[in-house]
Amino acid sequence: MADITVTNIDEALWHTHTPEEIAAGASQDLRYCFLVDKALQNSHGLSLGCLILPAGAELPPHTHQPQEAYFIKKGTGQLHLPDGTKRDVRENDAVYIPENERHGLVNTSDEPLELIWIFPTDSFADVTYHYEDSASQSD
Amino acid sequence: MADITVTNIDEALWHTHTPEEIAAGASQDLRYCFLVDKALQNSHGLSLGCLILPAGAELPPHTHQPQEAYFIKKGTGQLHLPDGTKRDVRENDAVYIPENERHGLVNTSDEPLELIWIFPTDSFADVTYHYEDSASQSD
Numbered sequence: 001m002a003d004i005t006v007t008n009i010d011e012a013l014w015h016t017h018t019p020e021e022i023a024a025g026a027s028q029d030l031r032y033c034f035l036v037d038k039a040l041q042n043s044h045g046l047s048l049g050c051l052i053l054p055a056g057a058e059l060p061p062h063t064h065q066p067q068e069a070y071f072i073k074k075g076t077g078q079l080h081l082p083d084g085t086k087r088d089v090r091e092n093d094a095v096y097i098p099e100n101e102r103h104g105l106v107n108t109s110d111e112p113l114e115l116i117w118i119f120p121t122d123s124f125a126d127v128t129y130h131y132e133d134s135a136s137q138s139d
Numbered sequence: 140m141a142d143i144t145v146t147n148i149d150e151a152l153w154h155t156h157t158p159e160e161i162a163a164g165a166s167q168d169l170r171y172c173f174l175v176d177k178a179l180q181n182s183h184g185l186s187l188g189c190l191i192l193p194a195g196a197e198l199p200p201h202t203h204q205p206q207e208a209y210f211i212k213k214g215t216g217q218l219h220l221p222d223g224t225k226r227d228v229r230e231n232d233a234v235y236i237p238e239n240e241r242h243g244l245v246n247t248s249d250e251p252l253e254l255i256w257i258f259p260t261d262s263f264a265d266v267t268y269h270y271e272d273s274a275s276q277s278d
Binding site: 002006008009010036041042043044046066067068069071073081082087089092093094095096101103119120 | 208
């Protein structure tokens, strides 16, 4: 029987991308933590975590199979859209990203941009990121 | 083709429970808005919204079939647990609630308690709430 669990951002384990992920197109400037994830607790069907982009940092344009939602918790930035344009996002914005849709995010401000990401998956590990500018794209 | 959509809390349409829902056990003190929902945009597989409990207000203990996550965006309160006890929750807590598990929330502070709720459903309308203290429970 699964339990109700509570995980606070301030007590979570924070990660940065590995050299291998950075070589595949991920940003070296991001920090992220898992909050609800099968890797943390006996959960399934939802996974979420927190991502912090420092001032000027970018989550490069990418795609993944599952749909995703963002909740912008703090800061302002610009969201990469599928057509190559960008649009502003700000605190208290909820973003819905359909399956396989190109997206990304740039922190255009002088303050950190913090968001909650949400997938309808058991785990973040179930989501494969494809960065469009990565060397591996040419394989 | 579904689009990427952005909905801000400050521009969302806010709701209160209907007299029928209150008769079925819902609180008359809550305000909520939908942020990602099939009723709002061409989305599916994830639905989320914002709930505000004023000081002293309660989301009474209840169950529903799907699992759910909360992200506590502001304030402090106490979470009703399946065994009848409560535990403290606070800003930046992520809560995972397994399927059909009893839960609820009380704002024990003097400030509003604000949270984002998340379901792995197309819409909030797909979730049927069962309040344990409602008159309809005796049907």
